Amino acid sequence: MSTAAHQRPHRQCTGAALRDVCRRAVQRHEHELLGLSRSIHAEPELSFAEYRSADKITELLAEHGFEVRSGVAGLDTAFTADYGSGDLVVGLCAEYDALPEVGHACGHNIIAASAAGSALALAEVADELDLTIRVIGTPAEETGGGKVVMLERGVFDDVALALMVHPGPTDICAPRSLAITDLEVRYTGRAAHAAAAPELGVNAADALTVAQVSIGLLRQHLEQRQMVHGIVTTGGAAPNIVPAHTAAVHNLRAADSVSLQRLENRIRACFEAGATATGCDHEVVQVSPMYAELACDEWLSEAYRSAIVEIGRQPLDRAVERERTIGSTDMGNVTHEVPAIHPMIAVDCGTAVNHQAEFAAACVSASADRAVLDGALAMAETVVAAAGDDEQRARLLAVLRRRSEAGARRPSKEYLASGGVT
Template structure:
């Protein structure tokens, strides 16, 4: 039965290839930022409605989140679709490919859902780059009935059990006192100096970071004109670590660096957590192995499991999903030269012929992974036992 089902899904993906590539290119051409992805959602859901899926928009009190459902099998598959872009560089993380690949998998499985005993869900998850759409949707029950989840992410290399870093985004705001920078600087309290001291403290702390810990940041407000002592200044930092436990230790020390800036200058300060905390990816080993077999059969060349352990893809709110239910977040390679995710050159590559091939292969690899899982009695029982059955 497995071979017959795989042939069926390949035929479906081929039949819908033009529609899937058009969807990817259209999303790519009109990038939208976190929680503003209205056009992208319309493009995705209109295709799914046309193909017989029941679509619920605005789920979890998020205007640009949706769930599209087909079938009523006890094994519930959640295919995550991302579609938010980055400021200035657009779809430099390839979310257009992610969304279209998940739609492709859903269409491929639609016609065999009854034979597999599965319910197919495309879960539209906004604001992955910042905002933590999946975290909010997890907290609000969207994944409660999902047995397993997957998505595929374009990258410079191919991995089946991709690893990521846990992350928290912190913004620090300092408040001082303005004064004339030449006539009465001694009457001012310089908030920009507080940012500088915080930056220097973090730079010195780097010598003592644990393995896998890292911090990157930008100044978001450093004053207005040079002849006025800045009364307000702010900066934003991405704080990352190998896991949530290490992240908490690092966050505590970074907050101390923020306090040092305030103490040294006489400013007051406030720290704001910008997005929900993203956990590290913990891919399900069996699902990752099944995806590896599928990708390899399609002619892809994934990194070895040993090399996968050394590569990190940054951070993703899919990590939170993998801590709650069996899930995978493989990466699929596209031809991008020396470029990496979040560069303009990578954005260009995400609408190339290579990205198109990756989209169709990724859709089929996830479909075949689902077939392998649904037709394996032991794995099926394992997934249903976790309480994710409809």
């Protein structure tokens, strides 16, 4: 939209006044936001099956005037919820999938509630700052890559900046993550009686063992920040039957997508070695889309840092941030297309870390409640800072324009409502 075609409304309030409006809004909605966080935590749902969680978020936003579209991008549990009609579209990413066995041990209930809280706060300044507020419900972060699918299917095409906060043991404003791909290897041999006729068998468990040994020997030659970890998902039916079918899933991680491809080539060779050594057939299947490493927007990260320091939090020093990695996330793919941030917000979890049962317990503590509210406010204040700064606003819109000119398609309401099918 050109400047000539659209004149921004004159700002009547200062940045400080707008931040104060956001602060009061978060406080006013505190009961609803904490209730949402705890309700999602109490009913954990796995990737692409987060029906109750998605409904809880959209029902709250709809009650406050957001226009909800469910099932976007062809994903049953993905949604968008919009408020306002400004030319600067703000995407607040909500995650709400849980982990097998340990539930919300990554704190996605906090992510969802803080996104909703930030949206409710920004709705009160949307007209003043000429914003469209969009909560983007992104399923299947743990496995499946909901954001990657939604990015590819146009949900982010008109988003000028995207934000989310993720709980962890420490406040980190611009975290580094690793690129990741998930590979499943499946071996097929031939069953036989393990005692009466073992010579007739082709042992798929041996193929998997050879692959695992090969990967173990490879570890001493991995590049910096490359890593491999996996589990056996099918190991055989009974010890007196030569296994005809085995399978394993491995996570491959690296500092960036280029390094990840080099690692994948070597791991695939290890899988092939198992088949060659035993005479088994094998296939390798990519389980989830590749997650890219985070490339957080520097200006937005610094604005977020200012916001949480003002709130009273103490983030890691910038130099320390650059030396740490936080795992992997499909938000990395978004940050390579859209100016975006993915800060970590601290909860008091003792010695626990993400993906442990103890961390799941910490994600419904008083500290977790504070993280919901602080995260909501810090994101809102970051948006206020960016939208109220003429230079940064122009930069964000210029990036959006270049993406559009490069072929990105602005999704229509009809496209989103159709579930991304045209």
